[in-house]
Amino acid sequence: MNYSFAERMTAMKPSIIREILKSSSGQSVIPFAAGNPASETFPLEAIRTFTTQILADHPVAALQYGVTEGYDPLREHLLEHLQQRFGIDTTGNSLMVVSGAQQGIELACKVFCNEGDTIICESPSFIGSLNTFRTAGVRLAGVPMEQDGIHLEQLEHALQTEHNVKLIYLIPSFQNPTGITTSAEKRKAIYALAKQYNVVILEDNPYGELRFHGDDVPTLKAIDTEQLVIYVGSFSKVLSAGLRVGYVLAPDEIIQKMAVAKQGEDVHTAILPQMIAHKFMTEYDYEGHIQLVRDVYRRKSDLMRRSLEQHMDASVAYTQPDGGLFLWCELPPNMPMLAYCKQAAASGVAVVPGNAFLVNESEPCNALRLNFSTPSDEQIVRGVEILGQVFTQQQQELAASNTEL
Template sequence: MEYKFAKRIQNLRASEIREILKVTERPEVISFAGGLPAPELFPVKEIKDVTRLVLEENGAKALQYTTTEGYTPLREWIADRTNKNMGSSFGYENILLTHGSQQALDLTGKVFLDEGDVVLCESPTYLAAISAFKAYGCRFKEVPTDNDGMIPDELESILYSTQNVKLIYVIPDFQNPTGRTWSVERREMLVQAAMKHNIIIIEDNPYGELRFEGEMLPSVKSFDKTGLVICLGTFSKIFCPGYRIGWVAGEEKIISKYILVKQGVDLQCNTMAQMEIAKYLELYSIDKHISNIKKAYKRRRDTVVKAMEEEFPEGVTFTRPEGGLFAWVELPPDVDSRDVLQKCLEKNVAFVPGGAFFPNENRQNTMRINFSNMPEERIVEGIKRISDVLREFIHAKLQASLGD
């Protein structure tokens, strides 16, 4: 039967990560694929106690509908935390709770994007943001990006030469997929350029608190004097992803539009989840929990970097992130990481090919490595398996070139 789907559906594709994760659910697979937190660090006992307390103290309210904006005590905590970490001046009325930052991305598309509008992004950028925005018929312009962030002259050139630019989407801290962090100068430059052209900036910050070394840098928002920067955050990486609670923080006039579109999607986030998180934050130290996460992830970052330094063949380069969950690998130009992945899966090891993180360019000689989810000994073994496959591919390409 022929179904009459909406036009927007025709260009949507399944997430490469989600498809790969179906394979990596097998316990024998060493997975560097998903951006999964370490499950052994989830505070299960504390959450069990918190759940009981919420039901005992306020069970009827916890099981009832709540406002679209979300549970006020939790919004107040988020506003205070955002102000402390990002140099903003938000109150609870500036916060909308969402089903993870992924819903915040989708709502952003609903609020701002019309067919044919342009989104500027880093090159590469977060593939699920590409998927969320693409559903609204936008086009992407990749701003040339180096280890310090978007290159200022390139950004200015694109802004002057491109019509219908609606959004600039960035992940300045421990970026997904590269793990890179923007310099302070580039952050300030970005805001100045956006103010000059009156363009909204979406500052996505799921990893900012997961810094292993060095000082926390001023946020993009901290340079914003006109309310053009909208901040996205989530509990998924600093607490528990299964709660699916994130947020949008911005000017009240902007948040009111987000509230309208969220009401048409799901009315509200899970009341019980919101109240459980708020109760945990009241009774326990989230800073101590985050500190434990960072210690574990730093060990795993150190392990994956050391293993790549020792095992990866010549011609393969990679980033050394100061925090977050990811490292980025670049292969010789003629090696396709999709082909490498197929061979790696035969050896029960997985990663995400990098091409999907480029909305236009599709550079296939790249890959993303997640180091947060596997214990150290499996990281070492997994990198060895990937290295063996890479040597085979690079040797085969070399032999082919000599044959030519």
């Protein structure tokens, strides 16, 4: 049969990251391409104990349908946590639990954007969100990144010239894929532009608790005096990615619309994982666990950076994030990035080519993303050593090619 698929699917492509992971499944490939939390940070015994307790004490509540907005005890505690941890004034805002932060991003797009509307985003940016926006038929306007966040002049130019801008999508803290943190000064300037042009900010903050160097920077939601910010958070990087528990804090009217849209998708987020998350926050040493996770990522990030200093050519530049899961490496202009990534994979190291994160994947890009949370310490050292060897091989091949010419 010849299938007639929806036009929206023409904009969808398989995730390069997922395809890399699938192709390397079961093989001894060092996983610098993944974005998974470190498995050693999972509180396995606590999750096992909490699950047993919940099913013993509240089996019906855990296994029955629930309200769309989420498990009330978890919602109430999250509101308190956001106020205390991030200084967010929740007055006039509601919180909804979603099936992972990705769903919160998708719902925000669904309730604000018609086909042909524009979302302004950082470029590069998280490929999962970019594909979500593409599926909705939205036009993406990418604004390049600087060392302290999105380029302000080009952001304002996009706000002035793009058609029907509905959202500004940002990952201000330890951005995926670059690891860059937007400065406090730039966050204030971004917010002022959003206010001036009357555009909603979609703040994606899955790594907000994972700062391991330096001082915290206020979230955009913490400076939101005009009800302009939709804030998306997640338990994926601090508890378990597989439980699929995220949350959205936004003005009441927005959450009401998002709840209606969610009802048409999955009715509500699974209750058992929400109850586990609630116990994790209220009956476990939550702050101690967060510190443990930070310590793990500090060690792994520092180890990867030291290994890059030792094994990688000095012409390769890379970011030095203060938190999160990723480093962004810029190869010299004469080095063919895709050929380098393919050779790295053939040599046993999976990396993600940087163009996968661009709004326009055909634009020139000589960067790649490295993840330090998933691989073991031994894999980090060995993997970077291999990347350095591949770089040397590529340089030699380029030199030989130029000599022949």
